[in-house]
Amino acid sequence: MRSPYEIKAHKYLEAEGYQVDYKIRPRIVPRKYNVDFFARFDLIAYKEGEPLRWISIKGHAGAPTAHQKAIKDFKMPEGNQKEIWVYRKSKNIIKKIIDN
Numbered sequence: 001m002r003s004p005y006e007i008k009a010h011k012y013l014e015a016e017g018y019q020v021d022y023k024i025r026p027r028i029v030p031r032k033y034n035v036d037f038f039a040r041f042d043l044i045a046y047k048e049g050e051p052l053r054w055i056s057i058k059g060h061a062g063a064p065t066a067h068q069k070a071i072k073d074f075k076m077p078e079g080n081q082k083e084i085w086v087y088r089k090s091k092n093i094i095k096k097i098i099d100n
Helices: 004-015 065-073
Strands: 019-022 042-047 052-060 080-088 094-096
Touching: 004 042, 004 052, 004 080, 019 094, 052 065, 065 080, 065 094
Parallel strands: 052 080
Antiparallel strands: 019 042, 042 052, 080 094
């Protein structure tokens, strides 16, 4: 089941004109199946003329340092953008873009 934060982010991106993709989370997760893209990203957002956005969504607990490092260290081709979105209790979204 998808988190409410991921669903909110998905709707927000679609309203901004992005096509958004996510992985299905089966009820029973097969042993070697990652429920995230590359075990890091919840959403991929595409909009013509914009970088391909790979987005990790985190809730109130925030983004642990190890997770931030894993995303920062994950190499991507030019034209891709890595992001972490954290939802705070105040309902604000904090977006952090990680350079390649």
